[in-house]
Amino acid sequence: MRNSVYMEELDSFTYREKISDGKAAVLVPVGSIEQHGPHMPLNVDVLLSRAMAGSVAEAVGGLVAAPITYGYKSQQRSGGGNHIPGTTSLDASTVISIARTLTLEFARHGVRKIAFINGHFENYQFLYEGVDLAVTELQRAGINDVKVMLLSYWDFVDEATIAELYPDGFTGWDLEHGGVLETSLMLHLYPEKVEMDKVEDLPPAVLPNYDVLPVRPELTPASGCLSSAAQATATKGEILLKRASVAMSAALDAEFQDVIDNDVEQK
Amino acid sequence: MRNSVYMEELDSFTYREKISDGKAAVLVPVGSIEQHGPHMPLNVDVLLSRAMAGSVAEAVGGLVAAPITYGYKSQQRSGGGNHIPGTTSLDASTVISIARTLTLEFARHGVRKIAFINGHFENYQFLYEGVDLAVTELQRAGINDVKVMLLSYWDFVDEATIAELYPDGFTGWDLEHGGVLETSLMLHLYPEKVEMDKVEDLPPAVLPNYDVLPVRPELTPASGCLSSAAQATATKGEILLKRASVAMSAALDAEFQDVIDNDVEQK
Amino acid sequence: MRNSVYMEELDSFTYREKISDGKAAVLVPVGSIEQHGPHMPLNVDVLLSRAMAGSVAEAVGGLVAAPITYGYKSQQRSGGGNHIPGTTSLDASTVISIARTLTLEFARHGVRKIAFINGHFENYQFLYEGVDLAVTELQRAGINDVKVMLLSYWDFVDEATIAELYPDGFTGWDLEHGGVLETSLMLHLYPEKVEMDKVEDLPPAVLPNYDVLPVRPELTPASGCLSSAAQATATKGEILLKRASVAMSAALDAEFQDVIDNDVEQK
Amino acid sequence: MRNSVYMEELDSFTYREKISDGKAAVLVPVGSIEQHGPHMPLNVDVLLSRAMAGSVAEAVGGLVAAPITYGYKSQQRSGGGNHIPGTTSLDASTVISIARTLTLEFARHGVRKIAFINGHFENYQFLYEGVDLAVTELQRAGINDVKVMLLSYWDFVDEATIAELYPDGFTGWDLEHGGVLETSLMLHLYPEKVEMDKVEDLPPAVLPNYDVLPVRPELTPASGCLSSAAQATATKGEILLKRASVAMSAALDAEFQDVIDNDVEQK
């Protein structure tokens, strides 16, 4: 039997065996194809959400689904804006449909614990809607035991870690696009994909507390990054991966324990 | 000629006159029908977004469109959850369609400055998508001079005001559902609609840093409020309304000034 | 406990108590933002459908939901046409979605008697479709006891009243846009919102027995009204409100009585 | 060259020649598959809208497109209701899409005069929306010379004819489902498809002035017809066909004359 936490690398017989007792959670990484400055490739959000999901899946005995590669449109206040060539995005209705359908598909397989592991800020609300629609449809069909979690991995970096890794102050996750968080994780996980010499050490972007459309391109720094990655290190990345994945794993264990308990009670 | 900043109270002849020189912005308040605890009515978000828009419209010489009354589903981490009877919500696709269509309709009228003034946390991303779709459609049809702003009014309460009004610490806008912000504004604007004796003075809700669906109802406090409104006062409401509307007005003036300048340049 | 037939003015605890025995019908007023001539504001259809619903709700012990404010596109033969600035409308798919979702939402609350009280001619078929889709979905999910009524309030003005109020002849409800019916009701209910001195006393519009798109604007009278409001009076409005609401109340009582009887039989 | 007013019977070369000078209107018959009592087949609305369109096309030098065979759901107050087996209908969104797409397709062919000839009461508003969406799309693409008419053929039966053919009084077109109008036309056009001995000579259906869903089947007469066809004759059908088609032809000529004039002016 093949062994991998990555579902797409398994043959279907092995996959079916792994989910057969109903206990394995399926984790769906959700990324984007989005500019991440001159020092990182377009698929950072795919790589990081997938690596985070892999680390969690190992800890909780789950599987990682093939990633949702293309995500919702980049917004200027969290990703620089969708007007930048290279950034390649889907409309809301498409992201919603993908999340809805994958939820229904895994439920059809017999999976009862599903988690979307988001790595692109802008995806969240649309994933939420897709999952909500799917769960409602399942309930109307009399299927009430499917439980779905949604999370963005950076929400599992605790205050202490932030204080430790951002000694000069933290400007918020929305401005972390192409900054210390993502770059450090990439340096730890895929150092060959980062060109630190290309980092532009600029002050954080100053963006308004509202959106305007069409976007005013001049508000996005020329680098496309909303904060500087100059302080990024592989060591910080290792810490971030570890702390976030431990916290996510604890959350999944706690939330999905409940699924098992319910099942036992029902029997 | 009738006089009101509220478009719906005008006859169409007066409305056309008011927008005829292309300078008047149209502000669209966006609310929800959502439980707001035992002490406030279901339409708090409609009332407050509309009042905020009215105050801004007076300052900038704009008009307030009829409100979008029903909004996106209440989420547990910002509104208690959509499972609570009384909360009455629309799907994402419907909210997106409404925002898209209203943008196109005002553009058809000749309006070139449009702002969505959001009063319900969960609406934001869906309004964004609707506006983005409309702006893209207009651009494909060769109409490039329509500019649309999107904002949530609480984002215009500055740090100093937060420190002043929340002397015991501030837990974040997402937990302000039914709390000091909304209740103070209601006490100032619609005191007859608030029953302060029904406020349940509980500690802030403790909610996970992820979502789970179906919702676990026990995570929402019995009051439906995510933080206590006990410290709310009409005076705080007056300050909040003033500071937020002044800041919003400045933002609109700054952003839409640009529209006028462009026009002048083009002539 | 707050007391109002208007659901949006209730807190959620009071709302839940009022619907708890399953007997209270929820009435949804459906309006539009549409030009109604120089003498009336853009929200006439919202105001009148809401007032009609309020009167009926009091008679049958029901509640009035927050209104559907924006409606389907104004058509030239019943509303002057959607090309007129000020008129601000939604596409069919959006109106259908709103009616579908609200039906599903009230059913989720436990309400079993729902009525859409239409005040804008053009909405009707789209409301019908939305309700039909919702009822089918509920039935597929095994929920068979939700009953939904759809009506336009002017259909409850009887022949005798028409003869009495239109002594010089009646040209049909479709031409009543901005005419005697709506203006009289406004004079009775909201006299401060009507400027009778602005009424243009023109003969009824002569419109073809077909539609043509794009609209030929010259077919709509300059006033935007399809018949003259010169004969409108508050007294006529009082009669219209009373007769229509009594007839609607009787219809709801008759139709929904059946729901209660069925329930009793099932127990 | 083949000769037929029915486009579907032409080869594409002949079709292209016939529309090549831009003057030929394309008429789209719109029917339904709907029960029409025990005495007539399910496709009455297809047959009659197609025959009406054929008669008009001959008069105005136009072509008849292949019919839209399936229509919107039968409603109880105009067609007996969609719950009756045999009646086979589409959702609103599908009817809208068909009307929208056919309008765009004929515009792509170069046709500038399009008319939808409706033969099923319930279709009208959905055809309207489809045409409205298409016309707006065309205008956004800079195509402003396409003109589309929508009509239901019975609206072209004048008062004098009604008085002549219904000497005992006329109960309205909505109750004519399966009654004198449709049966007379069928007797004139397709006598072999009518079984007059099966007509049930019942009084007109008494239906409420509102809709209720789910439908109460007992409100529809057992025959499925809303009024009696006993007084139908082929002679009446001949008169109805002649008068309605003459009136429709005049309307098309008048409305589409305008298209030609505009073109001439532009040259």
Added chain:
Amino acid sequence: MRNSVYMEELDSFTYREKISDGKAAVLVPVGSIEQHGPHMPLNVDVLLSRAMAGSVAEAVGGLVAAPITYGYKSQQRSGGGNHIPGTTSLDASTVISIARTLTLEFARHGVRKIAFINGHFENYQFLYEGVDLAVTELQRAGINDVKVMLLSYWDFVDEATIAELYPDGFTGWDLEHGGVLETSLMLHLYPEKVEMDKVEDLPPAVLPNYDVLPVRPELTPASGCLSSAAQATATKGEILLKRASVAMSAALDAEFQDVIDNDVEQK
């Protein structure tokens, strides 16, 4: 009682009687309005799918539904391309909706055996999706005994017949657009609709093994046909009709036998 295998020619009472024992299959012909060269009319696919369905229905004791007249866009490699005026097509979403809704409608009537008899190459995958959606919806509603077949009639012409009728070699069904298959069937069934003297006896079209959009019109032969119809004869048409309908009838009998057996077992 009327007698016809064509459902649309029956009255609803007769239809209901014919499907009352649950054994009669309903066959839905699916065509298109598409250019078929200078020698045949635009509705060839409608006529042939309907005739095929009629022949099969007689053999298996089934009924033929009214045809789906308009189909999916003609593609250059199988129908010459949708850019050719005369060809009049629907988008994928509309074809999907029609197939989905008709499946649900016949299931509502009580029919448990449904077959789509396709006569236009390009329709197939969209019919499949519509049926798949409908079957899934039915299953979620607890209805598991509806069985739907999908087929294209030419797939039931066996190798021996091909060798017999195409002695000079067979170039594949996709190139048969307007060629020997369709023309022979038309000569047999509707000889008055074929003008053999207009056939252009050209070599088969040479089309690439990929698609390109926008279409390059020069790749389609001027005739619009992808292969020559010069060798078509009524005799070949008779053979094709007979062999294909016999094979289809056998397939339906075999597949739907199973439905009956299941029912018997359940009783």
Added chain:
Amino acid sequence: MRNSVYMEELDSFTYREKISDGKAAVLVPVGSIEQHGPHMPLNVDVLLSRAMAGSVAEAVGGLVAAPITYGYKSQQRSGGGNHIPGTTSLDASTVISIARTLTLEFARHGVRKIAFINGHFENYQFLYEGVDLAVTELQRAGINDVKVMLLSYWDFVDEATIAELYPDGFTGWDLEHGGVLETSLMLHLYPEKVEMDKVEDLPPAVLPNYDVLPVRPELTPASGCLSSAAQATATKGEILLKRASVAMSAALDAEFQDVIDNDVEQK
């Protein structure tokens, strides 16, 4: 500057430089997550379409977009059927939306040559529709120089190669699911992902010449493969990759040469 034909591995600055002269084609691989027997992983179609696209991109100087990972539902006659757990698929509307949006996004970047390289039989028609919708939208917006190719890579394996590699006869591409073609390519490209000892050497599946829904699972071989992979070898895979990619490259060069020529002519 980074160097890779895989766009997702580039930073956005490098990507913009590579497409700046308008000559680089963007190739979009389209796969699926689908069972491919006991001997291959679920992502075979993603891996092979991506490798084929990479080989072609190198030859034509193009770029490979991030793959469309999830595809349309597996069908029994070409992929074993979507009922098999492990196979995880999207609805038609979602696949259509993805293809439409990516086409629009690359056009927004300034790319004028786009090719979808399909690796999953069932995707094709839905990709076609998505591209057709996008191209039409672009044309309506006045953008006429975007050219899009669609192909399935196996269509570029020529007859001679088939004869050479399938000496015992070839059963058609539809039955190649999990068979010699895909397994040989995997053995050549990703030998570590193939477990030849798990291949079940069964005769080709015998599937009817129609579809039936719900699927009859017993028609799919227990292996999930529609033909045996026993004769697969890495050498065959090398030949297949080389021949198909050479043929595809020639097609792209020929088709897109035209784009450049047009541009030159326009200048």
